[in-house]
Amino acid sequence: MKIGIIGGGSIGRLYGRLWHQAGHEIFISSRNPGKLRPFAEGLGDRAYFGDPDQAVAFGDVILLAVNYPSVDDVTTAIRDRAAGKLVIDATNPLTFKPDGSLERTIPENEVAGLVMQSKLPGARVAKSFTSLWTGHVEQHSDVDTPSVAMPLAADVEADRKIVGTLVREAGLVPVDIGDLEASAALDPQSPIWNVVLSADEMRARIDTFRTRKAA
Ligand SMILES: NC(=O)c1ccc[n+]([C@@H]2O[C@H](COP(=O)([O-])OP(=O)(O)OC[C@H]3O[C@@H](n4cnc5c(N)ncnc54)[C@H](OP(=O)(O)O)[C@@H]3O)[C@@H](O)[C@H]2O)c1
Structure with a gap:
């Protein structure tokens, strides 16, 4: 597969390296390409x-891995060229406050995956790789015997299969949680966000999360 990566930071480099090891062609990018x-x-x-x-x-396939304050600029720049492509959105709607803590930048009742789909209307947006710190992935990635879960969501089933393969090739266990509406479970403050879990543990937490939201 040919994978274009937007954002050459922690996430872009980590998955770029893992997918390259899996045999894919990768193209990594930033505003300052020379440093890559x-x-x-x-x-x-x-x-x-x-x-x-x-x-x-x-x-x-495109991996979008930029800081959230850049999302509007980036999506405006790539919107036309991304039309018809699968864009895996790894961004979290978070910004750093002056005291160093993280703040959610979209309203509580909005789903980050749906927000991204509205910014890239011609693309097929998937959501994955958002919910686990790179250090956890580095520590637990195991292509031969993966044990740590990575959730994924997309509206098109075939896209979820592609993302699932990329999760597996990154040494993690894919957990398909459904369409972009369901990807609320991947957003910050959900009970699976940045927690190292097995697939069974993750599914149980997602069930509880959905039950609470529905109540
Ligand atoms: N780090 C994690 O553990 C982790 C885990 C899950 C999800 N995430 C999410 O993944 C995203 C990226 O995180 P990160 O830790 O990889 O951040 P990072 O290390 O700060 O890297 C962000 C990259 O985005 C590039 N970038 C910024 N604005 C850009 C623009 N307008 N056009 C093109 N490239 C641009 C930057 O490169 P230039 O400045 O050179 O352009 C930089 O290489 C964030 O939304 C974060 O919430 C992070």
Whole structure:
């Protein structure tokens, strides 16, 4: 698969490396592409770097991994080129407050995946890779015997299958939680957010979360 990655920070580099190890072609990007040269050249063949527009043109699948304050700029820039493509949104609707704590930047009753789909109307948005800190993934990723769960959501079943394969290839266990509406369970402050869980533990917590929301 050809994977275009927007954002060459912690998330972009981590999954770029894992998917490259799995045999995919990756194109990683930022506003300052030159700083990604050592990373891409360190991976070797099948790893490229450049700007976000090039990454979107390259990818059959796009991973969106930028800081949330950049989301409006990025989605405006890639909207046309991303049309018809699968965009996996790994962003969290959070910003840092001056005291260093994190603040949710979309209203409590909105779902981040649906917000992203409204910003990229021609793309097929999936939500995954949001809910686990990179340090946890580094520690627990195991391609041979994966044990730690990563949730995913998308409106199209075939897209959920593709994302599930990428989760598995990152050494994690995919937990398909349904459509983008259901992806509220991936958003910050849900009981699965940034918790290391088995797939069974994650499903149990999601059931409880849904029951509470429905009540
Ligand atoms: N870190 C985690 O453990 C983790 C886990 C799950 C989800 N997430 C989410 O994933 C997203 C990325 O997190 P991160 O930790 O990888 O952040 P990061 O290390 O700060 O990297 C963000 C990257 O986005 C790029 N970027 C920012 N604005 C851009 C723009 N307008 N156009 C293109 N690229 C732009 C930056 O590169 P340039 O400045 O060079 O353009 C930078 O490489 C966030 O939404 C975060 O909430 C993070």
